[in-house]
Structures are given as structure tokens and as C-alpha cells.
Amino acid sequence: MKKVTDYRPCRVPLRRTSLGDASIVVHAGAVASIKRIEARWLARGGNAAYAIRRADTGAFNCRRTVGGTSMSKHAWGCAVDVNWGTNPFGSRLVTDMPRWFVQLWRDEGWGWGGNWRGKKDAMHFSKFENEGGDGKLYVGEGVGGEPIEEEDWFDMATKAELEALLQPIRDDIAQLKKAIGVGQDFAQHTNVLKALSQLLDRV
Numbered sequence: 001m002k003k004v005t006d007y008r009p010c011r012v013p014l015r016r017t018s019l020g021d022a023s024i025v026v027h028a029g030a031v032a033s034i035k036r037i038e039a040r041w042l043a044r045g046g047n048a049a050y051a052i053r054r055a056d057t058g059a060f061n062c063r064r065t066v067g068g069t070s071m072s073k074h075a076w077g078c079a080v081d082v083n084w085g086t087n088p089f090g091s092r093l094v095t096d097m098p099r100w101f102v103q104l105w106r107d108e109g110w111g112w113g114g115n116w117r118g119k120k121d122a123m124h125f126s127k128f129e130n131e132g133g134d135g136k137l138y139v140g141e142g143v144g145g146e147p148i149e150e151e152d153w154f155d156m157a158t159k160a161e162l163e164a165l166l167q168p169i170r171d172d173i174a175q176l177k178k179a180i181g182v183g184q185d186f187a188q189h190t191n192v193l194k195a196l197s198q199l200l201d202r203v
């Protein structure tokens with residue numbers, strides 16, 4: 001058994017799997033859980049009972065939090081957004097999800113953003129303990145789903161997503177340049193070179 005915190009953002013084994021009509025990319029260690037949720041959702045009547053829409057359901061996304069400095073939980077593939085059109089993020093809870101649908105996820109150790117104190121994120125289910133999840137992943141136990149190669153992460157990303165990923169690195173480089181003063185020779189500053197190589201590791 002692994003913990004979500006054993007992984008670095010964006011550097012996780014990924015699988016593509018179905019969730020009803022939706023096709024989502026998640027951490028390999030979460031696929032079995034998603035398949036169990038899907039099976040129980042189908043047993044309850046599937047789309048006829050609560051439709052999962054392909055157009056506004058997704059999971060893995062290598063990005064920072066919106067307007068924040070930390071990485072989004074979606075960068076670990078351990079958070080799933082379901083039907084965001086009718087389950088928006090906001091200061092009060094707005095959701096069309098039946099209780100039983102939320103319970104399917106709770107039973108599998110996923111926290112629900114609709115239960116958060118403060119701002120609500122009704123679309124959002126998360127394995128992270130600080131979001132109400134159990135933090136548990138199961139890797140290498142017949143996880144299922146289609147493997148996704150590491151290079152594909154960047155192929156899948158939109159230009160805007162890649163820009164969002166690069167921007168904090170650009171900001172850091174700009175700060176470094178400012179700190180050492182414009183016009184000085186970079187090569188003479190070993191600390192700067194070290195910092196730059198650490199930044200490049202993150203690209």
C-alpha cells in the first residue's frame with residue numbers, strides 16, 4: 001500500500017479509465033477504487049439514477065491551484081471532479097449529487113469537497129487526508145486501466161496548462177536575476193547555478 005504523499009506532483013504512474021461515459025486519467029493506485037465506485041453506481045441505475053457527464057468530469061491535471069502557489073491535488077491524479085457544471089466551487093454548497101452518490105466515494109476513502117468547512121467544492125472527490133480522504137493507494141495489484149507513458153503527460157497538456165506550469169519557474173528565475181544584480185556574470189555565482197539546476201529539475 002502506498003500513500004498519496006509518497007509521490008511528487010505530476011510524477012505519478014497514470015492510467016486512463018472509464019467512469020460511466022466519462023474517460024478520466026488517474027493515479028494507477030486509484031483505478032481499482034474508481035472501478036468499484038463505477039460498478040456500484042451502475043448497480044444503482046447508472047446514468048438513469050445520476051448521470052456522470054463526459055463533458056465536465058475529469059481528474060489528472062498537472063497544474064497549480066487556481067490563483068495559488070501550491071500544486072493542485074489534481075497533479076497527483078488523486079482527485080476527481082464530477083459534473084463541475086452543476087457542482088461549482090463557491091462559498092456555499094451548490095450540488096445536484098444525491099447523498100448515495102457521494103456515499104459511494106466516501107465508502108472508498110475519498111473525501112468530498114461538499115463537506116469542507118469554509119469554501120465548498122462539490123465537484124471534487126479527493127484521496128488526500130487533508131481533504132477528507134484516506135490517503136491510500138494500491139499500486140501493482142492488477143490496477144487495470146490503460147497505461148499512459150510519461151511523455152504523454154505533456155502531450156495531453158494544453159498550451160495554457162504548460163504556461164501555467166512554467167510561470168512560477170520564470171518568476172523564480174526573475175527573482176534570482178534581481179537578487180544577484182543585472183549585468184553580473186552568472187557563471188561566477190555557483191549558488192545561482194545550483195539554484196538554476198534545481199529549477200530545471202522541476203521542468
Ligand SMILES: [Zn+2]
Pocket residue numbers: 074079080081123124125
Ligand atoms: Zn477538483
